[in-house]
Amino acid sequence: MGDQDLPGVLVSGLEGSYGICEDHVGDLQKHFNLITLQEFLENKTQFGPKIQAVYIWGGRPAIDQELLGSLPSLKIIASAGVGLDHLDLKLIARFGVKVANTPQAVSNPTADVGMALLLAAARRVVEGHMLASAPDTETFSTNWMGQEVTGATLGLIGMGSIGYKIAQRAKAFEMKVLYHNRRRRKLEEEEAVGATYCESLDDLLQRSDFVLLAVSLTPQTQRLIGKRELSLMKPTAILINIGRGLLVDQDALMEALQTGVIKGAALDVTYPEPLPRDHPLLKLRNIVLTPHIGSATHQARRQMMENLVESILASLNGLPIPNEVLLK
């Protein structure tokens, strides 16, 4: 489906929830001969040797040993977004293949979604919309209240580029910012956003009015927030997750929201995505859910595509690869 003389790039498909953006196809075809996963699977001997790069969009196509073994010319896996939890980096390294992602493109829009969820949950925006738009609403209750954001304490778990952008935004809301991270930021970086390092996660959980997860999913961070951690939070606190669903034990969260252990939650990510339509979390009123929209702006998605093109071209031309992920 492209110019046969251009380097072959495997993409998951062009339509459906995991297809690449249709608007980007023309730009990609200026540089690459796009080969869809379906085309490849239907004729591995024809397409396998031509594929020099895999373009991952929305976590697809999935990369496993069998796929890697059938792509002898593969040089790079270029993955949209910052999260890498869908890739087995050790396996990829064994095949001598490079990896690149697009951290800069997603940090501002994902930080915006973090703040949007925080504000929506604090001020009960979704419930408010339902009340204001319900056909049987006749009066607005004066007892309908939320939590104040200005001056509240935000506990940030993760202080990478997205966490830092959230701290900048929280500063403008006059929030006190605590953060817990594998490594402490430089003093001048902390001072610029007024953030205080909390070595102990328990301490951060106990002191925060809003706890926001902006951390990558790794074996160490899986179910970082479980029953014990939720019980340390204030009964008035709100949990926000913009990282990955598996950072939180969803059953424990469900129970905490139902029994008043915490006040509310706002999740851009869950497991699975989407949740089954009969999932009990969908029935709660003290939760705000969005469909994994951290990077979902036209500008970010275009920048992601452009960054992936740059990384693939650099790798194919033997140049230093922008946003290369170091494989240990």
Ligand SMILES: O=C(O)C(=O)CO
């Ligand atoms: O960049 C990513 O990995 C995201 O999931 C953005 O929401």
